[in-house]
Amino acid sequence: MADRTSTAGKNADEDQLLASITGDLAWEIVQDFSTINRESGSRGEQEAADLIVETLEQKGVPVTVLRPTLLLSVPRRASVTVGGREFHAKTPAFSVSTGESGSAGRLVYLPGAFAQGHDDLFDSGFSSQAPEVAGTVVITEGLPLPQKVLDVESLGARAAIFVNPGERIHEAICTPVWGGPDWQNKDRQPQIPVLAVNRKDGETLIGIAKDQPGSPVEVVTVLEKGLFDCPLPVVEIPAEGAEAADFVLLHGHLDSWHFGVGDNAVGNGAMVELAVRFWERRSQLRRGIRLAWWPGHSPGRYAGSTWYADMFGVELAERCVAQVNCDSPGCRWATAFSGMSWTPEMAAFTKEVIHDVTGLTASGERPPRAGDWSFNNLGVSGTLMLSSTMPEDVRQVKGYYGVGGCGGNIEWHTEADTLEIADRQLLQRDMQVYGAVVWRLAADPVLPMDFRAAAADMQKAVRGYQEAVGERFDLRPVLTVLDELASSLGQLYGAMEELPTQKVNGTLKRLSRLLVRLHFAADEQFRQDPALQVPPMPMLAWAETVAALSPESMDSFYAVNSLMRGRNRAVFELREASRVIDDLLKNDA
Numbered sequence: 001m002a003d004r005t006s007t008a009g010k011n012a013d014e015d016q017l018l019a020s021i022t023g024d025l026a027w028e029i030v031q032d033f034s035t036i037n038r039e040s041g042s043r044g045e046q047e048a049a050d051l052i053v054e055t056l057e058q059k060g061v062p063v064t065v066l067r068p069t070l071l072l073s074v075p076r077r078a079s080v081t082v083g084g085r086e087f088h089a090k091t092p093a094f095s096v097s098t099g100e101s102g103s104a105g106r107l108v109y110l111p112g113a114f115a116q117g118h119d120d121l122f123d124s125g126f127s128s129q130a131p132e133v134a135g136t137v138v139i140t141e142g143l144p145l146p147q148k149v150l151d152v153e154s155l156g157a158r159a160a161i162f163v164n165p166g167e168r169i170h171e172a173i174c175t176p177v178w179g180g181p182d183w184q185n186k187d188r189q190p191q192i193p194v195l196a197v198n199r200k201d202g203e204t205l206i207g208i209a210k211d212q213p214g215s216p217v218e219v220v221t222v223l224e225k226g227l228f229d230c231p232l233p234v235v236e237i238p239a240e241g242a243e244a245a246d247f248v249l250l251h252g253h254l255d256s257w258h259f260g261v262g263d264n265a266v267g268n269g270a271m272v273e274l275a276v277r278f279w280e281r282r283s284q285l286r287r288g289i290r291l292a293w294w295p296g297h298s299p300g301r302y303a304g305s306t307w308y309a310d311m312f313g314v315e316l317a318e319r320c321v322a323q324v325n326c327d328s329p330g331c332r333w334a335t336a337f338s339g340m341s342w343t344p345e346m347a348a349f350t351k352e353v354i355h356d357v358t359g360l361t362a363s364g365e366r367p368p369r370a371g372d373w374s375f376n377n378l379g380v381s382g383t384l385m386l387s388s389t390m391p392e393d394v395r396q397v398k399g400y401y402g403v404g405g406c407g408g409n410i411e412w413h414t415e416a417d418t419l420e421i422a423d424r425q426l427l428q429r430d431m432q433v434y435g436a437v438v439w440r441l442a443a444d445p446v447l448p449m450d451f452r453a454a455a456a457d458m459q460k461a462v463r464g465y466q467e468a469v470g471e472r473f474d475l476r477p478v479l480t481v482l483d484e485l486a487s488s489l490g491q492l493y494g495a496m497e498e499l500p501t502q503k504v505n506g507t508l509k510r511l512s513r514l515l516v517r518l519h520f521a522a523d524e525q526f527r528q529d530p531a532l533q534v535p536p537m538p539m540l541a542w543a544e545t546v547a548a549l550s551p552e553s554m555d556s557f558y559a560v561n562s563l564m565r566g567r568n569r570a571v572f573e574l575r576e577a578s579r580v581i582d583d584l585l586k587n588d589a
């Protein structure tokens with residue numbers, strides 16, 4: 001283990017836990033999984049779940065396998081044919097399936113720098129200069145992400161081909177619907193066939209589209225879409241005492257694209273070994289630990305974790321103190337902890353743990369709406385989405401473009417994500433980080449969230465919105481209640497050591513429900529925001545919409561109404577947060 005310079009949070013129990021995390025058991029799982037294609041809904045995924053269950057039971061850890069029915073869209077085959085030449089292609093999950101007969105159209109190039117605007121910002125910025133693409137097959141640069149697919153759809157394209165940045169075509173998913181659709185969002189699934197080609201073929205196709213705009217093109221997308229029964233293993237590690245009903249959720253996706261070693265056999269193995277180590281030390285826990293391996297991540301847009309958030313929604317809202325996602329730890333060359341994800345109140349805590357365990361300084365940011373974080377609407381504080389990553393200078397020397405996993409290795413989401421992407425030593429180190437994060441959340445007397453950081457982050461966002469909207473809308477009422485909240489939080493953290501621990505933790509949990517929801521979710525508590533980027537305090541992001549519209553327009557009238565409703569929600573719920581703190585301070589003064 002690396003030199004531990006800080007003593008905060010450090011104790012003998014944790015030291016023993018970390019010393020017991022060798023990575024040996026995790027590595028067995030990684031090696032086994034490296035030969036199993038764990039596509040969700042397939043026999044491979046079931047085999048992987050069986051192996052997890054078998055390994056845990058051999059070590060005496062009880063495990064339950066839930067069997068959700070998930071809506072999946074599994075890509076099978078795709079091709080693009082122009083002028084008699086067929087180009088290799090892939091189709092992302094939830095593309096429309098043309099079937100083998102394909103779909104014919106005319107090829108038009110749409111240059112690729114799309115605005116990544118607010119979900120409901122109807123003018124995406126490129127439509128005014130875009131060529132006429134209605135009824136055509138569009139070719140454009142980038143990965144087929146939901147926002148881009150929505151943009152192309154809104155221009156009336158009949159199909160879209162995306163040019164990947166490199167030699168390999170990355171598997172992807174293009175639906176903006178988070179998890180299993182419900183009645184309200186079922187019609188938001190993509191309405192056109194979507195394809196991806198590699199850089200070289202893409203450049204050839206763009207050349208054809210530029211030289212002879214409207215060239216005849218045929219696209220084929222074959223996907224298997226339907227309901228699949230999938231395995232979802234869960235381990236519940238019980239605690240004893242007054243806070244035993246509460247728990248920490250450690251989770252990661254079980255299914256993969258292809259052999260998916262870096263994404264996410266390493267995470268699966270890490271969680272198996274951690275489950276065993278936590279189980280051995282369960283008598284030292286103040287809160288429970290729940291571990292879950294999700295199916296339906298890749299071809300279901302986090303369908304497994306969303307199903308769990310539905311089935312156990314009330315329990316999670318009442319008892320889950322924090323969620324920790326384990327995806328792509330211990331990958332090749334991933335020696336840095338940068339670009340980490342955490343809700344603001346978890347930032348200082350997570351950085352401290354990473355420093356204590358590795359001696360390294362971590363940096364992070366607001367989490368993207370991704371990575372099985374299906375618990376934002378419930379209001380659960382979270383940390384870690386992806387794990388360590390390769391340092392920026394290493395990435396540049398290698399000429400790598402950005403990817404969403406595998407520690408920055410561009411084999412991510414391809415057939416090449418095999419055993420060489422995993423690094424056994426780095427995996428052990430990252431497991432110790434996960435081990436210490438979860439351990440402190442479950443064993444420390446006082447929960448580690450610092451909501452002063454959340455309030456400060458909200459203040460920054462609201463000031464930005466006020467600046468954008470100017471005199472057309474007054475956000476000062478929100479800033480006033482945020483000042484009041486900051487002052488209440490100051491008193492809470494100042495008095496914390498004298499207050500009864502269990503009550504403090506209850507208060508922190510209630511603050512988590514209120515503030516995480518306000519900062520990360522626009523929709524209701526027991527629904528899911530779409531898989532599109534959620535801006536800070538999303539109910540106030542209408543300020544940017546208002547700012548972009550002419551004050552005389554009807555649209556401006558509508559957007560101001562949305563902003564007014566957002567302001568009411570923000571003021572009311574922020575005051576509620578202050579009241580929660582004041583109640584505790586008053587009753588225990």
Ligand SMILES: [Zn+2]
Pocket residue numbers: 253263264327328405
């Ligand atoms: Zn992943």
